[in-house]
Amino acid sequence: MPVISAPHEFNVDDLFVDLRPIFGRDLFLKCEGFNFAGSIKIKAAAEMVTIAERSGRLRPGMTLVESSSGNLGVALGIIAAHRGYRFICVTDVRCNPLTRRLMTTLGADVRVVGEPAADEGLLGARIRYVQQLCAADDNHVWLNQYVNRANWQAHYRTTAPAIAAQFPDLDVLFIGAGTTGTLMGCARYFKAYHPGVRVVAVDSVGSVNFGGPAGRRMIPGLGTSVRPAILAESFVDDVVYVEEPETVRTCRQLLGHGFLLGGSTGTVISGALSWLADRSLRAVAISPDLGERYLASVYDDVWVRETYGDVLRDGESDLCLASPAIVV
Incomplete structure (x- = not known):
């Protein structure tokens, strides 16, 4: 039983979700939302x-x-x-x-x-x-997270070694690109100690991180309109871009199996599934947070329609969490 005296001393660092029953791919999700801040x-x-x-x-x-x-x-x-x-x-x-x-x-x-x-x-x-x-x-x-080396060093010391220990046979690691702290820490670690593992960045359409054109982005967490100084593309093997409606659909597909996860998680998994479509590899994706903070956006049918139009497919809107509770 862990006993702590500071809130940052507790983090569940060894929880992975097997996504094979949901998506039919050899894909595992490292969940980073179980700490007092609720995120990585x-x-x-x-x-x-x-x-x-x-x-x-x-x-x-x-x-x-x-x-x-x-x-x-x-x-x-x-x-x-x-x-x-x-x-x-x-x-x-x-x-x-x-x-x-x-x-x-x-x-x-x-x-x-x-x-x-x-x-x-x-x-x-x-x-x-x-x-x-x-x-x-x-x-x-x-502190300036966009240039601060400690941003990525935290993941070089903790997140990446935890993944390597759990998956010694890992082929590819998918990481969302926001400030790129998680991406750079993990990419640097794997290039140093497990160079055979491919590191794939997942970015939002409309982000300028990897030179794409700036565009509207409504889901916080991934993508930027100013390229972070700590980003070193030489450590990244590939980049996948995801449209935000696909983020919403993937989040709701996970919810249909009881997993309420954040918008960034939906983006990363969507990108991973796209990249893995014609490949048979063992993969891990990183989930930065849980889904409670997205109840008024990603999981709200009204917000989704007002933001993206009629993008929800049959059955996806049935998961709307915005309906009022029934008093009995």
């Missing part, structure tokens, strides 16, 4: 804060500032509360309402950016706002 971002958050403290850059009484689409903000909110820091999270209008509520409940000061930058979208606008905050107050410390 607790690893990067803890690592970045710890390194900043050790270097003397972050000291008692200072204010943490970070740009986040949601999950990192929750993770930093938890760590800031535990260690006594004030925390300002700069997010945008795509952030799930429940995620915003979680951050404010944890004591975070949440700032929501509504207007995109002309050339770098909502992410660019968020980053500029963070820069303005830090320029106005030397007491503000921006």
Whole structure:
């Protein structure tokens, strides 16, 4: 039985879901949503804060500032509360309402950016706002997940070794590309210790991570409108792009089997299935979070229709979770 004194010390790192009964592929899902932050971002958050403290850059009484689409903000909110820091999270209008509520409940000061930058979208606008905050107050410390090596080092130390230990015969690993911290940490590890494993990045259509044209993206978590500085494409063997309606369909297919998982998970699995379509390989995909924070979006029929039109196939809308409960 684990006994902890800090919230970031607990994470279920050895849970994998066998997806063969659902999709008929030799595909396993590493679930990273079982910790106090509810997502894989607790690893990067803890690592970045710890390194900043050790270097003397972050000291008692200072204010943490970070740009986040949601999950990192929750993770930093938890760590800031535990260690006594004030925390300002700069997010945008795509952030799930429940995620915003979680951050404010944890004591975070949440700032929501509504207007995109002309050339770098909502992410660019968020980053500029963070820069303005830090320029106005030397007491503000921006961890900057987009350039911070500790972002990927957390996964080099923990996530990748856990996968390698469980699957010594692994052929291919699928990882979603957001800030690319998880991607880079795992890719660097496997290239160093298991170079025969192919690492495939899964990105959202409309993301500029790998040079694609910028476009509208409504599901937070994967994809960016500003290419992260920590991304090194030489460590990635292939890239798959996924349309967001396919993300919704895959999430709902998983839900039909009792697995309520996040939007990024739907994207990664959809990309993995597409890439594996004509290949017979043993594969693992990483699931960053669970699905509760997406009840008002991915799992809401009204939101899906208003956002994407009539994209749901027969039977997929039957899983709508937005209907009111019946009082008996």
